[in-house]
Amino acid sequence: MSALQFHWFLPTNGGDGRQVVDGGHGVEAGDSSRPASVSYLGQVARAAEDNGFAAALTPTGAWCEDAWVTTAMLSQVSERLKFLVAFRPGVVSPYLAAQMAGTFQELSGGRLLLNVVTGGESHEQRMYGDFEDKDARYERCGEFLEIVRRLWTGETVDFSGKHLRVEGARLQQLPDPLPEIYFGGSSPAAGAVAAEHADVYLTWGEPPEAVAAKIAWIRELAASTGRERPIRFGLRVHVINRDSAAEAWAEADRLLAGIDEAAIDRVQAGLRRSESEGQRRMLALNGGTKRDLEIHPNLWAGVGLVRGGAGTALVGSHTEVADLIEQYHQVGVEEFVLSAYPHLEGTYWFGEGVLPELSRRGLWEHPSPRRRRPAAVPFTD
Structure with missing residues (x-):
């Protein structure tokens, strides 16, 4: 099996804290x-860099700080x-996006x-001046990615599509290396856009058998396009791991206790209006209730009660969480x-x-291993 890669998340979506409801996704930030x-x-x-994470995801949306500006600043206080x-x-033209990537x-x-997000909520898209419907947004996204990839090769691009048009477009600064598309x-x-353009197809944390079905679906679509480069698969999920299973589930219970029933009702009502098929699947996992949230051994759906997007968490001892990660790896998640x-x-x-x-299992290597110095033992002479 190939080595796994792990990425972290930067909470630019309203704040961070010791509770699920400490800010972001329309939930009022708490005192902490x-x-x-x-x-x-x-x-x-x-901390992510030191602990061996390869990258950090920064979200996008009306409730977030701008991802380009934020990460440009953070690149100056990190190294790898x-x-x-x-x-x-x-909300950005293909030429400008390609140029920004080069810079x-x-x-x-x-x-x-790059994590390309087509946008699942029409009311939010309209805040940005985008009045296309969901299917049109995906059509436009496919055109966008075709233009961007051609620009990145140094080509002078003339393109006239259903949604986008450029003439004589050529980049002066080509990105090196080319950014991978998630x-x-x-x-x-x-699925059609992912099969043709994605380097990594990302899905939220459903049980392994459901993730396996999604991977098979995308692989079949990708094969039908005749693409030559392989497609990889990633999982976006939360994690609660501790020294023992009891400690981890106690932490999950603590987080759940901090979620108000009124907040669940309010957030769930909003999420049910979502146009996102992925969001619909997340809602089906938690059922809008605090009961029966372990939907697969060591997979907990409590986060999605008051959060849009990724709504599940890997929960357990370090070994149990590693076991579940290995299950996902066996169905194709890298x-x-x-x-x-x-x-x-x-x-x-x-x-x-x-x-x-x-x-220890041979599934992961630190991208920048720490140098080990021999320990000095005093008073041994």
Whole structure:
């Protein structure tokens, strides 16, 4: 089996803290919320870097700080960590996005990855001036990615599509290396775009058998396009790991106790209006109730009660979480985008607990191993 890659998450979506409801996704920040400042996010980025994470995902949306600006600043307070920048094709032109990628790679030393988010909510898209419907957004995204990839090869691009048009477009600064494209989506329209353009197909944390079915679906679509480059698969999920299973589930129970029933009703009502097929699948896993949230051994759906997007968490001892990661790997997942509450401490729980276990199994290697110095033992002479 190939080595796994692990990425972390930068909580620019309203704050971070010791509760699921400490800010972001329309939930009011609590008194203990940590702001999405350069100071705090820099701590998270450096902790992720030190613990062996390859990159950090920065989200996009009306409730987030801008991902491009934030990660550009954080690249200056970190050294190796790559940034998986989420952005929406509907709010930036393909030429400008291609140009920004070239600039980012040049000034950061090649530390950019791109998470292309088509946008699942029409009301939010309209805030950005985008009035296309969901299917049209995916059509436009396919055109966008075709233009961007052609620009990255140094081609002079003339393109006239259904949604986008450029003439005589040519980049002066080509990104080196080319940023890999991460892409997710559970609808037929999303699958078609992913199969043709994605380097990594991302899905949220459903049980392994459901993830296996998605992987088979995308592989079949990708084969039908005749693409030559392989497609990899990643999982976006939260994690709660501790020294023992009892400690981990006690932490999950603590997080659940901090979620108000009224907040569940309010957030669930909003999420049920989502146009996202992936969001519909997340809602089906938690059922809108605090009961029966372990939907697969060591997979917990409590986060999704008050959070849009990724709504499940790997929960258990370090060994149990490593076992579940190995299950996902066996069905084809090679990359994991993780987060925790709080994100700073979570990097250490996972980095010092689960990653060494996966290393012992030959499934992971630290991208920048620490130099081991012999310990000095005093008073032995």
